[in-house]
Amino acid sequence: MGKYxxxxxxxxxxxxxxxxxxxxxxxxxxLYSGPLKHFCVPGLNCYSCPGALGACPIGAxxxxxxxxxxxxxxxxxxxxxxxxxxxxRFICGWLCLFGLIQELLYKIPTPKxxxxxxxxxxxxxxxxxxxxxxxxGLPFFYRDAFGSGVPFFCEYLCPAGTLExxxxxxxxxxxxxxxxxxxxxxxxxxxxxxxxxxxxIYRPFCKYLCPLGAFYALFQKVSLVRMRVxxxxxxxxGACEKACHMNVAPCRTPxxxxxxxxxxxxxxxxVKALSFGTGLRKKERIKEETV
Amino acid sequence: MKKEVPLKVTVIMxxxxxxxxxxxxxxxEPQTVFAKAASICLECIGIG
Numbered sequence: 107m108g109k110y111x112x113x114x115x116x117x118x119x120x121x122x123x124x125x126x127x128x129x130x131x132x133x134x135x136x137l138y139s140g141p142l143k144h145f146c147v148p149g150l151n152c153y154s155c156p157g158a159l160g161a162c163p164i165g166a167x168x169x170x171x172x173x174x175x176x177x178x179x180x181x182x183x184x185x186x187x188x189x190x191x192x193x194x195r196f197i198c199g200w201l202c203l204f205g206l207i208q209e210l211l212y213k214i215p216t217p218k219x220x221x222x223x224x225x226x227x228x229x230x231x232x233x234x235x236x237x238x239x240x241x242x243g244l245p246f247f248y249r250d251a252f253g254s255g256v257p258f259f260c261e262y263l264c265p266a267g268t269l270e271x272x273x274x275x276x277x278x279x280x281x282x283x284x285x286x287x288x289x290x291x292x293x294x295x296x297x298x299x300x301x302x303x304x305x306x307i308y309r310p311f312c313k314y315l316c317p318l319g320a321f322y323a324l325f326q327k328v329s330l331v332r333m334r335v336x337x338x339x340x341x342x343x344g345a346c347e348k349a350c351h352m353n354v355a356p357c358r359t360p361x362x363x364x365x366x367x368x369x370x371x372x373x374x375x376x377v378k379a380l381s382f383g384t385g386l387r388k389k390e391r392i393k394e395e396t397v
Numbered sequence: 398m399k400k401e402v403p404l405k406v407t408v409i410m411x412x413x414x415x416x417x418x419x420x421x422x423x424x425x426e427p428q429t430v431f432a433k434a435a436s437i438c439l440e441c442i443g444i445g
Contacts, residue, residue, distance in 0.1 A: 135437050137435065137436065137437060138435075139435035139436070143430075143431050143434040143435045144427040144428075144430060144431045144434075145427075146430070152438075152441055152442075153433070153434035153438065153441075154437050154438045154441050154442050158434075160434075161430050161431075161433075161434035162434075165433065165434070165438065165441060166430040166433070166434065169429055169430055169432075169433035169434070170426050170429050170430065173429050175429075177421070177424060177426050177429060178421070178424075179421070179426070180417050180418065180420050180421030180424065180426065181418055181421025181422055181424070181426035181427055181430065182421070182426070182430065183417060183418075183421070184414045184415065184416070184417030184418025184419070184420070184421055185414075185418050187410070187413075187414035187417065187418075188411060188414040188415055188418060191407055191410050191411045191414060192411070256440070257438075257440050257441070260438065260440050260441040261440035261441070261443075261445070264441065267438070267441035267442055267443070268442065268443055271437075271438070271441055271442040272441070272442035272443045272444070275437065275442055276442070282437075282442075282444065285439070285444040286443075286444065287444075289443050289444065289445075290442075290443035290444060292443070293442075293443035294443070327402055328402045328406060328407050328410060329407065330404075330407055332401070384404075
């Protein structure tokens with residue numbers, strides 16, 4: 107039941123935030139350009155998707171850094187920190203379109219690969235490097251001969267931009283097809299790699315490369331939405347760890363930066379020792395207990 | 398198990414994040430975001 111509820115939330119959210127139907131009509135490119143585009147959606151969602159109603163936070167941050175009048179990115183950084191403090195990586199599990207796409211690909215019935223822990227643990231750090239270098243460092247400091255910056259992550263790595271923006275726009279608009287070259291081929295190659303690996307590995311982009319997931323992971327231990335373990339009830343059976351596709355051990359590290367708050371561990375726990383909680387609720391419970 | 402970070406810390410950090418965001422708004426950063434987001438980002442889609 108919980109699994110279907112999460113899928114429903116993911117699908118409804120994806121439809122709501124990409125609901126500009128006019129953008130999907132063939133002809134001249136016609137992106138939504140109303141006031142909502144001033145605001146960022148919480149998940150990775152290319153703002154060049156024909157249906158996008160909001161801005162991608164990672165794209166927005168780079169837009170500020172690569173602008174001629176380079177800014178500090180306080181608007182986006184403050185927004186992302188606030189979202190991270192409220193929900194942490196709950197966003198990844200419930201409100202990210204690209205995460206949903208990877209999950210659906212993983213549903214294709216094939217043998218699945220569990221990356222060996224030793225390699226997996228090292229690869230997880232890559233997303234922090236992507237955040238530091240491709241999203242912040244290079245776009246902020248590098249300037250070309252004309253004084254413009256380059257959004258390195260969007261331009262050279264982001265598969266969401268190719269899937270949600272590039273391919274639909276190129277298919278819908280003849281005029282854009284004339285501009286296709288080596289960069290587009292590179293991005294399609296990368297996308298194919300992620301699509302293929304998503305069939306065998308659970309959310310590989312989220313695990314290893316997503317800079318947005320890396321940013322939210324920094325707030326996981328202090329976010330309002332947290333996971334709690336009832337240590338008195340836990341029988342240490344390992345069912346939660348087995349159920350976790352993100353390779354976390356929820357009973358030992360419930361607020362790990364790798365947990366996307368999908369809640370599958372809670373469903374798997376035979377004694378219901380795991381639950382979502384907030385600091386607010388804890389206070390209420392203490393109050394109830396003392397009365 | 399490690400002790401949880403108190404709610405007070407989260408609230409203080411949230412207030413700081415909101416303040417940082419507000420400063421960004423005052424500096425006009427939403428306009429830069431809008432200018433980029435409202436038109437096709439050629440770099441994002443692999444053309445630029």
